[in-house]
Amino acid sequence: MKFASHDLAREIPLLMHDDRQFPMDPERRAIARRIYSGIRDLPIISPHGHTNPVWFSENKSFPNPTELLITPDHYVFRMLMSQGIPLEEMGISTHKASSSADPKQVWRIFASHYYLFRGTPSRIWLDWIFFNVFGLKVLLNAGNADFYYETIDQKLRCDDFRPRALYERFNIEVLTTTEGPLDRLETHDVIRRSGWGGRILTAYRPDNVTDPESDGFADNLRAFGIVADEDLSTFDSYRRAHCKRRLFFKQHGATSTDHGHPDAFTADLSLDDTRSLYLKILNGNFAPSDARLFRGQMLTEMAGMSVEDGLVMQLHPGVSRNHNLEVYQKFGTDMGGDIPVAGEYVNNLKPLLNRWGNDPRLTFIVFTVDETTFSRELAPLAGHYPALRLGPPWWYLDSPAGMLRFRAAVTETAGFYNTVGFNDDTRAFLSIPARHDVARRADSTYLATLVGEHMLHEAEAHEVAHQLTYELVKSAYKL
Amino acid sequence: MKFASHDLAREIPLLMHDDRQFPMDPERRAIARRIYSGIRDLPIISPHGHTNPVWFSENKSFPNPTELLITPDHYVFRMLMSQGIPLEEMGISTHKASSSADPKQVWRIFASHYYLFRGTPSRIWLDWIFFNVFGLKVLLNAGNADFYYETIDQKLRCDDFRPRALYERFNIEVLTTTEGPLDRLETHDVIRRSGWGGRILTAYRPDNVTDPESDGFADNLRAFGIVADEDLSTFDSYRRAHCKRRLFFKQHGATSTDHGHPDAFTADLSLDDTRSLYLKILNGNFAPSDARLFRGQMLTEMAGMSVEDGLVMQLHPGVSRNHNLEVYQKFGTDMGGDIPVAGEYVNNLKPLLNRWGNDPRLTFIVFTVDETTFSRELAPLAGHYPALRLGPPWWYLDSPAGMLRFRAAVTETAGFYNTVGFNDDTRAFLSIPARHDVARRADSTYLATLVGEHMLHEAEAHEVAHQLTYELVKSAYKL
């Protein structure tokens, strides 16, 4: 049962008010404006995300509006899918065949359903891009779909809409991508050798060789041995391979690792038990509980390696990936079918934290998509353990209201200084400034309330805002 | 330990301010007023509830204030019970004996404890009824209990306070009741044949023949076979019986089914396994885990039948019914002792959604009484699966603040168009307009904030408000 698409009768301007997101009562709004004015123009530090480094090594033009803004953005196409538009019609390629959908036709479908994004952060990000990057002035709708498409398409062919130019225009100071251990980082080499001034870093994300249940694990392990020049016949060799690859990544600019796990489970086995477990995994003769134990043990191992080599460790747990089997089998991963599950951190993180949580050499940044854990588990843990820091509101919570709920749930227990500023965590490059702007406005609003309710001096709020936007990110990620 | 009852020294007027529930800051309140003014007089669409169809077939006067407003309303008497008033004194009948309490005396107890409802939605609903239906002007208290009773009692004897007159006065366009599969819908037939213009629909609620652990299951199954003209000796016959009864309900105007389960667990067994499981259930020789599996399988079966016959499917899970054993044994069900438990939807709904969730012919509306699942599980699921829609905040969450929390938790991920407007879900007929008014005011407030914070145009907000109040309900429920 679908609700018919529709548009307001008349064209209405794009929303890009200076006071957007700010509270309405005049006193509070005035404070928020003042706080925001101190941070709005700070450079963007993007310490975690999924942009494609090839954009910056090749610096080619983006192909067209649809392939830039729709087909790679699961926030966008999952919403249209949820209202009955098949992914094929949105230009998504299947495993078997590249999409044959006409990009302009896809854009028209998107435009005529743009009302679906009312009240969502995607609307904010997209409007920001349309207005600030492409100079559009009227809200997207079915009637102006072609005008939008052509305007954007033309601009994309100009040199100042290529990736490097946009990076500069966006005032980005650092942008971190994410690569697997099998990656030889040649793309990053090209960027560095190019002489271009942009700072594109990598991060070490070893899930495909630490999760025995990941697709192609055995193949990945073989490739891992080759790239690390280890035979991997023992856990010691396997661990050494990680140390080597981490060092390689660090030498190529990485300051962090990242770990995407089904949950936050960690383990702290004896070395003997770890060695036996590894052999079981290596032989492919393991139960799901062995796989889980191995993943959990590897988190603690990674924390230990971080203590040694200084890479900041990130954990992104708690998502049931590829929930929609039909979509997964037909279209693959990252199709909008990744759904959060209830989180548990207190017992799950205990082994790792009891092993490494008091070590001042470790920075361990934890994320959640279950906001109930903010006040109940994560803020109390971060307000105690020296190694632990809280990542910003992640994924479904990366929104104006989600960010305010995060600060409201976390600050009273963990303060501001056990958080690490903002991550955009996106593959949608053009949305990065919009996302950071949303975070800056949300933090300004949160702080304005503390100031207006006389719980913080405005001078302190200005300082905190600056730190959340800039210093805390750089220090937490060692940038 | 009870807190002594008491009343304010002087009489104070009933609260029925035009701006009730609206935010106080003048700018935002002004926007909320404007949005609300566009929807306040729209007809009421009540697509799910528990009013008694006999009221409309017989159109008799309601007996007296107590039997109209107190004894059938567990929201009311549970609150008095929680403060030490025994249910017997509230006029609640036991299994053994009808209540001998004097209705006027019950009313006096209620009146002298009316302060207990401060801050609750019951207070809002009741004040609305007192003011708008019965023309009372002063807040209920011990001193005016008899005046209230007599005023209401007299009016109830007038023709324009009979059910059909109230239905019309309330500007109800559709009102759906809920009946079990054993019901021959004779009452609904009488209503339809009466020539009265009211539209009273039924909904198919088969729990008493799909839940092997429900009271009288074996008897119900026998009756089900008779009413459906099936021997029920096999699963195929049992399934056919459902198809027939659903068709019968559909022919009598039903557009939906409803399912009240202890949790959201679903299963997708092979046909052979389903057949074996059914025989186990039929023979009464089953474990609790079999009963659970059967309930879960039947949800998936019902989704399949909905794909065939087009009935919209509703799921109301997650309540621990009859928690208070003594009260249950003495007074029966629906005594205010139904308590929400933590919900889990991601894994529980997976079998059903993987079987039917991508089918555009299915509309599957899911409710929760665990608000933590709104942002974590339900909004992400509804923002992905074409078949899934989110029901409005249910039961304990059906309140001004509950509704705002629902929109705040859901909208940023699922938008507005994966929700289905408002359900009153009540057996308290007179409270229906009040409940819909609360929802309209809550939505107006939520939208006013988006507008005032420059995240939505006011013209868009007017359109969305209209859709949430009217179009989305009608389209989601195929009315």
Place this chain on the structure above:
Amino acid sequence: MKFASHDLAREIPLLMHDDRQFPMDPERRAIARRIYSGIRDLPIISPHGHTNPVWFSENKSFPNPTELLITPDHYVFRMLMSQGIPLEEMGISTHKASSSADPKQVWRIFASHYYLFRGTPSRIWLDWIFFNVFGLKVLLNAGNADFYYETIDQKLRCDDFRPRALYERFNIEVLTTTEGPLDRLETHDVIRRSGWGGRILTAYRPDNVTDPESDGFADNLRAFGIVADEDLSTFDSYRRAHCKRRLFFKQHGATSTDHGHPDAFTADLSLDDTRSLYLKILNGNFAPSDARLFRGQMLTEMAGMSVEDGLVMQLHPGVSRNHNLEVYQKFGTDMGGDIPVAGEYVNNLKPLLNRWGNDPRLTFIVFTVDETTFSRELAPLAGHYPALRLGPPWWYLDSPAGMLRFRAAVTETAGFYNTVGFNDDTRAFLSIPARHDVARRADSTYLATLVGEHMLHEAEAHEVAHQLTYELVKSAYKL
């Protein structure tokens, strides 16, 4: 990775605005002020906490600022620890050795990290103490650390900064401490016999003889037998010992018991099964599941004893104690490493509530550190069972925003009258008035919103505020 400490360049005044915590929009703020003005000067009823009765029996001066405000307050030192300051440097003694840290040096560390408390309730409480108790006017920072230390240190030597003088100055009417069953309450005797007018009560907290997994359980049991003059060889004797000690506590002024459990699990075994279980426990030959069962059974036993002797029963469940093993082993308990876990009350409390929940002689006050249970489980339970009352927001939730979330989550279902006013639950004596003030301001704000949104008359709000601050506490705790 630590963030460098720092201070604002100039000195800024201590924040002690009359409108602190109040909403900013002028209409709502004005109502909040009026409500607050009716309760701000009411005496403090502190029915549950952990102050040391020796302070009041001996009435000695507090030793110095550090030992008064830092080393006993895990809210304070855990925050500094979380940012890399070792507990040793904060003056915390280990099991092996008393701290040799210079109190003045500890104070300097604290002062130079005071910015960490921005946005936390500790900041509010401490600023209140600095301003109102010690007359300081400028925000604490590294530059004025010594001035602060000396000012406070000097005042502490004056007679009017001794415990009894502060008790009187704080306008405390009742202050309840917590003692174990082995305590002979001699300190409380001394207070009572001293002729001093302060009312210091005890509460019966038997965890060390009801939790078979607590440290020193066997020794405690032996001492329990001696103090109660029972041989404890049977459950009947053990139960009698509790009855005797409860009576002894009651004779010394106790009106309540308190129970700190890992979760809210209760059991209702037959007497025979209880007797057998007890013998297993007594012999030390038990599994963890037996220990859990015994704890759960003892809660139901305690409820039964409360029905007999009238002591109000409190349950504080759901904290994973001593999560940080290294810190626990080195420094002991209450070191800031106690972390909330997800709560479950519906199934866990069912045995106890089905046994005693409908008995009007029982008052059972339940707390939580998992705020998701407020609206989902606790408010529905408290809005039904006559014996059940909800304790105020506890521990990590005892903060301006936490209190507002509590009222928002609870009131619509349970109303105000199934809550019991405020508990400070603190061992930080000087913070007690600040904590009660925070609660009064939060309740005033919550009520102001109801009034301003026309859902409650202001006259009603004044009455409710008074009751939440004073009458409900006294009646719930039988004071």
